Amino acid sequence: MSVAKFFDYVEAHQSDFIDRLRKAVEIPSVSSEAARRPDVVRMSEFLVSELETLGASVETRDVGMQKMHDGTTLKLPPVVLATYGNDPAKKTVLVYGHYDVQPALKEDGWNTDPFTLVEDEEGRLLGRGSTDDKGPILGWINVIEAHKSLGLELPVNLKMCFEGMEESGSEGLDDLILLEAKKYFADVDVVCISDNYWLGTTKPCLTYGLRGVSYFHLSIKGPGRDLHSGVFGGTVHEPMTDLFAVMSNLVAPNGKILIPGIYDQVAPLTEEEERTYDNLAFQMDELHSAVGSKVNIFDSERDILQHRWRYPSLSIHGVEGAFYNAGDKTVVPAKVIGKFSIRSVPDMEPEKITELVKKHIESEFAKLNSKNVLNIECSHAGKPWFATPNHWNYVAAAKAVEKVFNVKPDMTREGGSIPVTLSFQDALNKNVLLLPMGRGDDGAHSINEKLDRSNYIQGIKLLGTYLHEIAEIKAEEQ
Numbered sequence: 278m279s280v281a282k283f284f285d286y287v288e289a290h291q292s293d294f295i296d297r298l299r300k301a302v303e304i305p306s307v308s309s310e311a312a313r314r315p316d317v318v319r320m321s322e323f324l325v326s327e328l329e330t331l332g333a334s335v336e337t338r339d340v341g342m343q344k345m346h347d348g349t350t351l352k353l354p355p356v357v358l359a360t361y362g363n364d365p366a367k368k369t370v371l372v373y374g375h376y377d378v379q380p381a382l383k384e385d386g387w388n389t390d391p392f393t394l395v396e397d398e399e400g401r402l403l404g405r406g407s408t409d410d411k412g413p414i415l416g417w418i419n420v421i422e423a424h425k426s427l428g429l430e431l432p433v434n435l436k437m438c439f440e441g442m443e444e445s446g447s448e449g450l451d452d453l454i455l456l457e458a459k460k461y462f463a464d465v466d467v468v469c470i471s472d473n474y475w476l477g478t479t480k481p482c483l484t485y486g487l488r489g490v491s492y493f494h495l496s497i498k499g500p501g502r503d504l505h506s507g508v509f510g511g512t513v514h515e516p517m518t519d520l521f522a523v524m525s526n527l528v529a530p531n532g533k534i535l536i537p538g539i540y541d542q543v544a545p546l547t548e549e550e551e552r553t554y555d556n557l558a559f560q561m562d563e564l565h566s567a568v569g570s571k572v573n574i575f576d577s578e579r580d581i582l583q584h585r586w587r588y589p590s591l592s593i594h595g596v597e598g599a600f601y602n603a604g605d606k607t608v609v610p611a612k613v614i615g616k617f618s619i620r621s622v623p624d625m626e627p628e629k630i631t632e633l634v635k636k637h638i639e640s641e642f643a644k645l646n647s648k649n650v651l652n653i654e655c656s657h658a659g660k661p662w663f664a665t666p667n668h669w670n671y672v673a674a675a676k677a678v679e680k681v682f683n684v685k686p687d688m689t690r691e692g693g694s695i696p697v698t699l700s701f702q703d704a705l706n707k708n709v710l711l712l713p714m715g716r717g718d719d720g721a722h723s724i725n726e727k728l729d730r731s732n733y734i735q736g737i738k739l740l741g742t743y744l745h746e747i748a749e750i751k752a753e754e755q
């Protein structure tokens with residue numbers, strides 16, 4: 278079938294699709310904040326309603342309770358499972374996305390309210406979740422709408438799995454995938470996830486690798502309450518001083534991780550892998566514009582990509598319990614929790630990472646001779662993922678990119694993490710493809726997150742065309 282009618286529909290309904298994204302961005306579905314949990318649930322209800330209106334069969338799955346760090350529990354948001362089409366003669370494509378978002382406050386430096394979708398004069402659709410991952414999720418829904426309105430059958434059966442905890446470790450989802458592998462997901466042929474970004478700003482890509490992530494909470498407590506630094510400073514072991522001493526020995530300013538043994542598990546770089554970095558559409562100035570300055574550690578594009586994709590990194594994120602407001606409060610915080618994470622790569626194992634981190638931190642803390650109490654916990658961990666990109670799933674996606682963008686896609690890996698990717702690959706034993714919608718400078722997790730109007734609209738065409746190309750794959754190509 279020619280996709281021309283579908284393309285025309287998408288072009289003509291841009292405003293409707295942007296309105297749908299506007300409604301989604303208005304729901305502040307921040308999974309990491311307990312107070313926002315009702316909004317995360319509201320976001321799931323929004324998706325259910327959109328999908329049901331379009332005639333999909335939808336169910337929500339309760340995935341249990343989340344144990345919070347203070348010992349309380351909180352109900353996890355539901356996983357939305359939906360099916361559109363159920364023809365045994367067609368292939369079945371499972372698509373995954375997440376409807377939760379990272380936190381965002383105007384005071385963080387946003388130019389506009391993060392939970393109001395604003396289109397600027399350059400066609401950038403600004404708002405939290407626009408690119409990560411509400412735009413792509415709605416992309417699939419828009420594809421269904423276009424086909425339904427045009428009276429066209431989808432060329433495949435579409436199964437959807439949308440979760441609300443991806444930004445907080447995908448709690449509960451692995452168990453559901455294992456439970457449903459031979460039931461709800463039994464007839465899945467291939468998996469497609471749109472939840473990452475082009476390498477730069479101009480060329481689409483298909484992605485076949487992700488780093489894993491292990492997130493740590495390092496707490497140090499001592500005094501029974503916050504103290505006056507004038508009265509007690511110099512006379513007590515201060516948790517914040519201990520925390521800074523320990524945390525300053527995690528990573529060097531040049532990015533080298535200081536935890537002994539951490540690089541021992543990293544797979545060596547082969548000549549074959551080295552060649553995959555040749556001719557990628559990635560320029561230093563694109564990195565500078567995505568970062569917002571020229572603070573790159575490495576001077577070559579190749580080194581930058583290798584340190585983003587195939588070497589581990591350690592980032593320090595923040596300190597809970599520390600004084601951080603404007604002004605000069607002279608407090609000694611009684612308990613502080615340092616937050617950091619390690620992006621892991623093949624062949625690193627989360628259990629080994631945690632063991633090495635704990636050993637190193639305990640030994641650094643012991644050197645301080647402090648009477649404070651230290652506790653270190655891994656709050657969530659996901660493994661790195663790697664797929665073979667010559668599967669027909671990738672062939673279909675590459676053809677779709679050529680039809681929509683008139684260019685062959687770059688084949689990339691990604692520095693971020695989507696732990697469920699590996700869960701689907703292992704539990705269903707099916708090929709998984711990452712098919713990004715947004716650009717490398719979208720600012721996911723940052724201030725002023727955006728999705729360009731053209732990426733949203735062309736992205737809808739891409740997702741729809743990919744489904745058509747999957748249907749076109751001949752038996753001998755499989």
Ligand SMILES: C[C@H](N)C(=O)N[C@@H](Cc1c[nH]cn1)C(=O)O
Pocket residue numbers: 409410443444445446472473490492692693694695721
């Ligand atoms: C790549 C994806 N869009 C994403 O942002 N993933 C998150 C997942 C995560 C894990 N812990 C917290 N968030 C990421 O890579 O940070």
Ligand SMILES: [Zn+2]
Pocket residue numbers: 379409444721722
């Ligand atoms: Zn994210």
Ligand SMILES: [Zn+2]
Pocket residue numbers: 375409410443472
């Ligand atoms: Zn995401």
